[in-house]
Amino acid sequence: MDLLDLMKSSIRAPGRLVNLLTIDELKGIDVDTSGATIGALATLAEIADHPDLARMFPALALAAGHAATPQVRNVATIGGNILQRPRCWYFRMAQYPCLKKGGDTCFAMDGENKYHAIFENSLCAMVHPSNTAVALLALDAVVRTAGSGEIPIRKFFVTPDQDILRESALAEGELVTQLFIPATGARSHYLEFRERQSFDWALVSAAAAAELEGQTLNNARVVLGSVAPIPWRIDLGEIAATDEALDRAADEAVRGATPLAKNKYKVQLARTAIRRSLRELARATE
Amino acid sequence: MAAAGAGRVSAEAGEAPEALGPGPVPCALSVNGREVRIEIEPRVTLLRALRHYSDYTGPKEICDRGACGGCTVLLDGKPVASCMMLALDAQGRPITTVEGLARDGKLHPVQEAFKTCDAYQCGYCTPGMLLSTVALLKENPAPSLDEIKRGLEGNLCRCAAYNHIFDAVQMAAKKMSASPAK
Known part of the structure; x- marks a missing residue:
């Protein structure tokens, strides 16, 4: 669907397309005690x-359910979702020869950058557009491919510094076949802030995961969406599930932010997203 | 799905599949229970195939980016943005457009409710709203107001007739559960 969008906007003009929808092995969702195996063609609605x-991975189900609209979720696949190209308007308009299109300028740096990155934005200020990627990163998913085999999701997304022309570690012609999420018993949650109630891209999203032991969150991590060119993971380790400790962690997590002229508001949203998503994990105790 | 899926795909990658296009190719769509045979370039969207290569003008082209819901049709009974998929991918799957809602000259209960509640102004979003409502009520015959809003979140009404539209959905839900149709 994103490719069709890019073709309509004259950003891509592929000479040949391969229809993956006919490959049944890429479809379906299997859940057992070891975890969830999700075919690359599983739809966001599924x-x-x-x-x-x-039940097992609420962050992912919530992230998929927040994406776009029913009309899109019924068709859009998880494989396509994590491989979407940036929504940056300079990237999406053919008349701007930006870095991502082989040009030599990031027009967002001194341009309209309200929706752009507040971390890792010195070269290109795009934000990664996928909701589900944020959840998958918090859940330590593994990307299975026809090609290199398995790529831990932490190594799947690449920054502009690593490769300005692409957002993933997939090699040319390499195909995502499945996502595997290991069952670890971790609690998880996803939330996002946006301008409109329906069909909007997140201003900032957050997926949090941790194991709760008494009043302590173990192996706590939060992944922020729409703040950096990759889903932005923050590992907090062991943290007390108190408002004070979570607030401190949130403050610390955004300290390194480098907002641009028009997106300073995202720093505050990010802090709030971190706090609220972690609090939700702690609240889930009876 | 098979865990061996990944291996199979790469093993078969050597076989060259049949290439289509760029010129016109045959396409058989099942629209409102009727088979529609057309010749289209593979790049043609389902929306364009319906509107320009056959006579189904109910689905509207507004944003052409899957952002407004004007082009909504039901595919396998589920709402999809027909502007954001290729017609060839809809082959062999039942498609319902707004033209397929009325039966034997009688409006569908959802259409009746929209009429009664004056659930439109310009009417351009109406076909999409009707189809999203039909799909919603099939899955959830008695939706709450929040569930209605979520079910219709992919359909924009720039006249902002939303309140009347939500009234109509509730009215249709009541009528349809009182006399469950086919």
Whole structure:
């Protein structure tokens, strides 16, 4: 769907397309005690509505359910979702020869950068557009490919510094076949802030995961969306599930932010997203 | 799905599949229970195939980017943005456009409710709103107001007739559960 969008906007003009929709092996969702195996062609609607995923990996089901609209979720695949190209308007307009299109300028740096990155933005200020990527990173998913085999999701997304022309570590012609999420018993949650209630891209999103032991969150991590060219993971280790400790962690996590002229508001949103998503994990105690 | 899926795909990658296009190729769509045979370039979207290569002008082209819901049709009973998929991918799957809602000259209960509640101004979003409502009520015959808003979140009404539209959905839900149709 994103490719069709890029073709309509004259950003891509592929000479030949390969239809993956005919490959049944890429479809379906299997959940067992070891974890969830999700075919690259599983739709966002299937993921959002899957009762086992909602129970074991709520962050992913919530992220998939927040994406776009029913019309899009019924068709859009998880593989396509994590491989979407940036929504940056300079990238999406053919008349701007930006870095991502082989040009030599990031027009967002001194341009309209309200929706752009506040971390890792010195070269290109795009934000990664995928909601589900944020959740998958918090859940330590593994990307399975026809090619190199398995790529831990932490190594799947690449920054502009690593490769300005692409957002993933996939090699040319390499195909995502499945995502695997290991069952670790971690709690997880996803939330996002946006300007409109329906069909909007997140201003900032957050997926949090941790194991709760008494009043302590172990192996706590939060992944922020729409703040950096990759899903932005913050590892907090062991942290007390108190408002004070979570607030301190949130403050610390955004200290290194480098907002641009028009997106300073995202720093505050990021702090709030971190606090609220972690609090939700702690609140889930009876 | 098979865990061996990944291996199979790469093993078969050597076989050259049949290439289509760029010129016109045959395409058979099942629209409102009727088979529609057309010749289209593979790049043609489902929306364009319906509007320009056959006579189904109910789905509207507004944003052409899947952002407004004007082009909504039901595919396998589920709402999709027909502007953001290729017609060839819809082959062999039942498609419902707004033209397929009325039966034997009688409006669908959802259409009746929209009429009664004056659930439109310019009417351009109406076909998409009707189809999203039909799909919503099939899945959830008695939706709450929040569920209605979520079910229709992919359909924009720039006249902002939303309140009347939500009234109409509730009215249709009541009528349809009182006399469950086919």
